[in-house]
Amino acid sequence: MRLIHSKYQRPEKISFCQKYFKWFLWFSLSLYFFTSFLINHPDNPKPRLTATSLPKTSVSRALFESVNITEQKSDKDLKTLNGLKIYVYDLPSKYNVAWLSNKRCSNHLFASEVAIHRALLESDVRTLNPWEADFFFVPVYVSCNFSTSNGFPAIGHARSLMSSAVKLVSETMPFWNRSHGSDHVFVASHDYGACFHAMEDAAMADGIPSFLKNSVILQTFGVKYNHPCQDVENVVIPPYVSPESVRNALESAPANEGRDIWIFFRGKMEVHPKNISGRYYSKQVRTNIWRRYSGNRKFYLQRHRFPGYLSEIVRSTFCLCPLGWAPWSPRLVESVVLGCVPVIIADGIRLPFSDAVKWREISVTVAESDVGRLEKILDHVAKSNLSTIQKNLWDPEVRKALLFNYRVQQGDATWHVQYALSRKMDRSHSKNRVSGKLKSDA
Incomplete structure (x- = not known):
């Protein structure tokens, strides 16, 4: 397969037309400038057709x-x-x-x-x-x-x-x-x-x-x-995170005051300290969350998959983003773009585009060792600066940067x-x- 694109040469001027057919030259130049304008100023630009264009x-x-x-x-x-x-x-x-x-x-x-x-x-x-x-x-x-x-x-x-x-x-x-x-x-x-x-x-x-x-x-x-x-x-x-799925979820998003889920998480949560691999999943953070808060009515915790779970995020005020095998999670993006305050539980995580996304202004960070104090921490945020965080979350530039x-x-x-x-x-x-x-x- 060829890896280098061919170099295109400019077409030579048609001297025959210039010498004998002035009307043809005028028509050709007019057509040239008109088509050049259309090419450089398309109303609906179409993708280039290349060997790597994706069907x-x-x-x-x-x-x-x-x-x-x-x-x-x-x-x-x-x-x-x-x-x-x-x-x-x-x-x-x-x-x-x-x-x-x-x-x-x-x-x-x-x-x-x-x-x-x-x-x-x-x-x-x-x-x-x-x-x-x-x-x-x-x-x-x-x-x-x-x-x-x-x-x-x-x-x-x-x-x-x-x-x-x-x-x-x-x-x-x-x-x-x-x-x-x-x-x-x-x-x-x-x-x-x-x-x-x-x-x-x-x-x-x-x-x-x-x-x-x-x-x-x-x-x-x-x-x-x-x-x-x-x-x-x-x-x-x-x-x-699919922009289309975000758009669809936002169409049914309630106002901040209409969110009926206080603290939300849906995902893998090990009941036993070690999973089948013999390793501690999520450094036991998700296990501890489940054991401590699964019976707490402030927490909406679900361990089973649900394809439409973005509809739950738009109903939630706080969205837990604990580490899994790795520190990062798609919940970081899903929470932000759907207006749910991300609660980041992953010690030492380095977050994307920190120059553009002021993570401290749009999220809550909880140390892995402080999971036992999670309810008290979020209650304090609710009483102090929750409205400010929510306002920052709806900055369109923040959502744009993560999609x-x-x-x-x-x-x-x-x-x-x-x-x-x-x-x-x-x-x-x-x-x-x-x-x-x-x-x-x-």
Whole structure:
């Protein structure tokens, strides 16, 4: 498969028409300017048709729609991104789009790998000329294999799939080797990022593959202390939540004073200290919550799956976001975008886009050791600053920053990924080459 796009030459001027048919020249120029205007100012821009364009029939409509956000393009926006240019590798389908035969691939909590790829294909910062690119995006979907008996993603193939993609781009194009991969970007949206394992002890033992150590990893995992699974240049991103499902839930959302559930959680809660793996799930935090508060009428705790549980979040005032196997959870995003105050119970967690999302102003943090005081803590918040937190939650810019859209919207999740990369221009071979040339000329 070809990885480099062809260079297009400008058509030569038709001197015959200019010399003998002035009317034909006038008509041709008029048609040229008219069609150029239409191309540069489309009312409804259509996606480019590339080898990596993802079939609409294979993905959720959520990737095609935003939550009442209009597309914004401006010179000011491009200036904010420092003239960022990203080249998207056109990889064989086995690395990405072939996985979309399962619709869950584009719509589950790890689907940011699909969403970012799609958005970058239509982004203003995308370049088809790899020689001018600052960063190179390598679109490999590693969380779309749902072959496990419990239906969860299997990622045992992740390292070999990533390694194969790196081998391909390094052998067919010169850009990986010239920078040793430092200007190449990957998504690792599973529990422990590029360690590619769901169990922390195994993830830490395996570590990040050596071939990715020099690159930039977009990952949902992030902590404020040293950890082998973030021992790489990384950007913490939000887990994927369908914009369409959010929009549908918001249509039935009550006002803050109409929320009839005080403290809400639905999800896996171990009754026994250890689960079948022999490990302590959630460091026993969820077990302790269940044991202490399952009989408390202020708490609405449910252990069984319910596809429409977003309708419960919009009815809730506080939404518990305890750690699972990893510190992060899609509940962080679901709570914020649906106006429920997230109660974060995950010591040392590093949250996505903290420059744009003022987490301290929109959430409550409870230490894992303070779960026994959870009711008292939330009662105090209710008496002191709950209304302020709720007001901050409904800031549209906050909700926008945590959602991935089909096309990049200024201020949405993919835009913030671009912004984060634009602040890492020291890794850009293109920018450094130009800068070095200017210095030598001076």
